Amino acid sequence: MTTFREYRSRIAAGSEPVHDQPALPSYAVPIQGERAGFVTRASAAIIDVVLVFLVVLGTVVAVWMLSFIVQPATSQADAFAGDRVPRVGALIAYGYVLNVVYWTVGWATGGRTVGNLILGVRVVNFRGERVRWAGAFVRALFCTLFVPGLLWVIVSGTNRSVQDVVLRTSVIHDWVVGVPGLTRKEHP
């Protein structure tokens, strides 16, 4: 217990207040900053893919409903006609594009997608910094097109996927409590 007088004298002496207690469960403290394993990363990816799938599904429903404005239904069968929704191939392509865009934005802005946030991991580059837009885009494209690359995490001695090895990125444990804020730094 520090008295207010001691506290003020310490601040006056120029020391910063220290929060010794990280807002973390104690068992998670030692692993912070370590590379995450396969299950964690696969779970995060699955959550992201499910989210993208839901968005694709939502798009299909929206397109289907909008189609009635362009071409009102004449019969029950016409309402559920196949030509009212995009073809499966187009939807898959759309999903891939959406996935690449989503992962790019997530990794370039905060190093996290929703799946990463839930599983408490973050993508960093070889310097331990947040990947930039170009790097995030390349990684997102690589991860989306070559999903089996993640399997390398299982055998890798450093928990790296093929994408991590090639792009020299890491997926580290970083269990934030809430949604991290994207604070803008003061520019001089």
Added chain:
Amino acid sequence: MTDDVSDGLTARQEVVLTTWPAAHQPAPAARTLFDVVASTVGLATQAAVTIAVVVEHSVSRAVATPVNAALDRMVPVIAAAVVERIDLTDLVIRQVDLGAVVTRALDDLDLTSIVIDRVDIDAVVAKADMEAIIDRVPVIDLANYVVDEIDLPQIIRDSTSGIAGDVMNGTRRQALGADRIVSGLADRIVFRRRGRKLDAPGEPQSLGGRFREDLGGDPYDGGPDDDAGAGDVRVGEATEPVP
């Protein structure tokens, strides 16, 4: 001192008193005259004293009232005149050791109890200008101190772990356990005995206590770096730093 005396027997002497009735003799005439004169003188003295006392009482009664009245009128006037001609303050300051007087008085008094007993502290506080006092209190410092002392991050964790945080941490923990099982199995299959090297560069935000963007640059960085396409991830460039 002799041995005889110390003996205690020869030193003791006895005195024997014997009385017998005196023979009645008629008083001589001179003696009688003396008695009469003495009685007369004593009576006269007594009478004189009594008269003196009575006279004193009477006189003092008769005189006291007008004298007191006169004094009542004169003394204040005289005192005022005297005080007027004397610089009393200066006199006291010069002649009296005020410090000693005050110190002595304070030594004798229990000031705290006097204040507690006789001062209406509530009334004093009610009259105090609280705004002026608060203006002088370092409120922000105080607030920071309280936040630091009560360990706000812990409280936030406690409150958030109640709902979403618990689920999230549970999920993360289970995934972590599964990771270890999977990696342990794989390590056994490939005969990796030293375990995995999981150290990665960078400082986790979770250990910073707050969400700082101190790991990279500006998350909205639209500066020349990005425009030049110089991302941090450079394919095929530079080798892995040797630990």
